[in-house]
Amino acid sequence: MTSLATTAIICSVRAHGEHGAIVRALTAEAGLLPGYVQGGRSTRMRPVLMAGNIVRGIFRARTEDQLASLSAELLRSRGPLLGEPLPAAAIDWACAFTAATLPEGHPYPALYSALSAVLDAVEAAPAARGWAVALVRYELLVLAELGFGLDLSECAATGATDDLAFVSPRTGRAVSAAGAGVHAQRLLPLPAFLTVGGEASWADIFSGFALTGHFIETSLVDPRRAEILAARERLIERLKRAVA
Structure with missing residues (x-):
C-alpha cells in the first residue's frame, strides 16, 4: 500500500460511475496526481471538489500502477469566485x-x-x-x-540583448526591432x-x-x-x- 498525505490544488473533476469522481490535483512534491473520490458527486463533496480549491488530500493505492483513492478535506474554497x-x-x-x-x-x-x-x-x-x-x-x-x-535573452539575428520586440513563431527566439527588419510582420510581438x-x-x-x-x-x-x-x-x- 502506498500513501501520500499532502496539500493539493484541485485542477479537474470528471464524473465516474454513478456517484464517484476522478480528480486531478496538483501537489508540490509529486506533481499532478489522479485520484478516485467515492461519493465525489454528492452534495457534500461537490463544494470541495471544485477547480481552484485547496484541499488536504490523502492518496492511497495498493500498487503504483493502480488509480489511487482520494479523500479530500477543504482547506480553502474559491467557490464564491x-x-x-x-x-x-x-x-x-x-x-x-x-x-x-x-x-x-x-x-x-x-x-x-x-x-x-x-x-x-x-x-x-x-x-x-x-x-x-x-x-x-x-x-x-x-x-x-x-x-x-x-x-x-537575446536577439536571434544580431545577438543584442536590448530592444527585443518580437519572437520567431518557428523557433521561439526573441528578435530585436533592428534585427526584424522587413520580416517584422511575420513575427509575434x-x-x-x-x-x-x-x-x-x-x-x-x-x-x-x-x-x-x-x-x-x-x-x-x-x-x-x-x-x-x-x-x-x-x-x-x-x-x-x-x-x-
Missing part, C-alpha cells in the same frame, strides 16, 4: 491547462507555486489586469517546464513586461496571450482537444469585452 464571469473563466483555464498538459506523477514545484500565486491573484486583485499578467507568465512557465521554453518587467497595458497583455497561445497550440495541446483551448478563448473574449 465562480459566480463572477472573469474570475471564473481565469480559474477554469488555469486549472484545465494544468490538468491537460502536465504528465502525472512528475514533480513541478515551481508550477505548484506559480499556480497558487495566480489563483491568489485572481482572488485578491481588485481588477483583472492585476492577475492577467500573472496568468501570461504562468503559461510561459508551463511551456518552459515542459521543454518548450522561449528564448527571450513581444511585450516589454515579459523581458524588462514594469507595468503592462491591456494591449501588451493581449499580445502576451497571443504569444503564449501560439506555442501552446503548436507545442502542448493536441488540436483534437478543442474543449481545452475553448476555455482559453472564453477567458480572452471576456477580458476583451470587459476592457472595451
Whole structure:
C-alpha cells in the first residue's frame, strides 16, 4: 500500500460511475496526481471538489500502477469566485491547462507555486489586469517546464540583448526591432513586461496571450482537444469585452 498525505490544488473533476469522481490535483512534491473520490458527486463533496480549491488530500493505492483513492478535506474554497464571469473563466483555464498538459506523477514545484500565486491573484486583485499578467507568465512557465521554453535573452539575428520586440513563431527566439527588419510582420510581438518587467497595458497583455497561445497550440495541446483551448478563448473574449 502506498500513501501520500499532502496539500493539493484541485485542477479537474470528471464524473465516474454513478456517484464517484476522478480528480486531478496538483501537489508540490509529486506533481499532478489522479485520484478516485467515492461519493465525489454528492452534495457534500461537490463544494470541495471544485477547480481552484485547496484541499488536504490523502492518496492511497495498493500498487503504483493502480488509480489511487482520494479523500479530500477543504482547506480553502474559491467557490464564491465562480459566480463572477472573469474570475471564473481565469480559474477554469488555469486549472484545465494544468490538468491537460502536465504528465502525472512528475514533480513541478515551481508550477505548484506559480499556480497558487495566480489563483491568489485572481482572488485578491481588485481588477483583472492585476492577475492577467500573472496568468501570461504562468503559461510561459508551463511551456518552459515542459521543454518548450522561449528564448527571450537575446536577439536571434544580431545577438543584442536590448530592444527585443518580437519572437520567431518557428523557433521561439526573441528578435530585436533592428534585427526584424522587413520580416517584422511575420513575427509575434513581444511585450516589454515579459523581458524588462514594469507595468503592462491591456494591449501588451493581449499580445502576451497571443504569444503564449501560439506555442501552446503548436507545442502542448493536441488540436483534437478543442474543449481545452475553448476555455482559453472564453477567458480572452471576456477580458476583451470587459476592457472595451
